[in-house]
Amino acid sequence: MSELPAFPPGFVFGAATAAYQIEGAAREDGRGPSIWDTYSHEPGRVTGGDTGDVACDHYHRYPEDVALLRGLGVDSYRFSLAWPRIVPDGSGPVNPKGLDFYSRLVDELLAAGIEPAATLYHWDLPQALEDRGGWRVRETAERFAEYAAVVAGHLGDRVPRWITLNEPWCSAFLGYSVGRHAPGAREGRGALAAAHHLLLGHGHAVGALRAAGVREVGITLNLDRNLPATGSPADLAAVTRADTQHNLVWTEPILAGRYPLTEAETWGESLTGADFRREGDLELISRPLDFLGVNYYRPIVVADAPHREADPARRVATDNRYQEVRLSGVRHTAMDWPVVPRGLTDLLVGLKERYGDALPPVHVTENGSAEDDVPAADGTVHDADRVSYLRDHLTALRAAMDAGVDVRGYYVWSLLDNFEWAHGYSKRFGIVRVDYDTLERTPKDSYHWYRALIAAHRA
């Protein structure tokens, strides 16, 4: 471990997963359908026609997975709660069996000496709410507030760290504009309304969690490190639009209590007469947080581009005149994502520069890499590329801390190979291999490496 810089005492090492990606048991014990059940069952949406029906079968195998976490020695485990397991119709009766599952999981974690960190929403909206408009409508934020209150009342005394939303950019823009995530819509105004209602739902959930007296509340954002393809004014302006859509749309309301100053230039017609915003919303959205969760995988190189649609009425909110350029000279992971650890340092330092004391302590709530793992004859996986990825990103994280950013924890994505959304089971992010025929779990070299790192830190 000598090549790795030391982390301060109390620094949290963790691992992360999400409900739809691992649980399976999609129709068991009263769970209602979510937008991901619907979407994954639609032909052509997910690679190989994969669905989360069985996934890693974590719903039944959670004791084995908690044992893997205990063996790893992590301080904390980040998982998400499936809203449709707890409120199957999105509103109305609560399903006690759904709550019981998470209660058992939390008890199992606590008995193993692992602090639970729960995400309320990792993309699996109850389908019944999508049928009534989904995140496009304000009602969904109100139903989310009720769900948050139920969960906080039930688990708030045993779960110290709470994350309201995971990567709302994906929910709003991949879900309602690009159409590559559930519910698969391609809209302009709809995606911007979704972004606003997600923010509002977050604000309500902060209130519900505070009322239950939980220790720490935060939100997880996938903030992008956008780099200009060239120094031309056109590319620099494209970076501003990309920053607005990926980052400022969240950080400005949450941390500064205002909408991005660059939003009109970024969204143009899609934003005109944004009647989904109401007075008082920003006060809710900017309620103080105990931490900011940041997910980082790669930087994005941005170049200017013309509108894809000449007709303003047909433009979607993501079509704001930029395109992604492939970075050369660096390794790319199985996702074809460039490996640039330095991007994590720069992202965190940039956040501190922009928000100063208004930036709460940070937890890196996801970081990891998909690799084309090839198991050896004895079933073990020698994933040297993933080990380098993790080591180099932890080093980059430490550099951000040296530069003055208050980072309190790091969660590797992911404990298990799992359902990687539109890629199905074709992309493996786990530090533990899952054989999807037998559901057998096999720790990879990266698991053993991470365990040794944590042990060295403790010693």
Ligand code: FCB
């Ligand atoms: C993030 C998601 C997570 C996982 C990783 C690879 O965007 O939050 O569920 O899919 O990417």
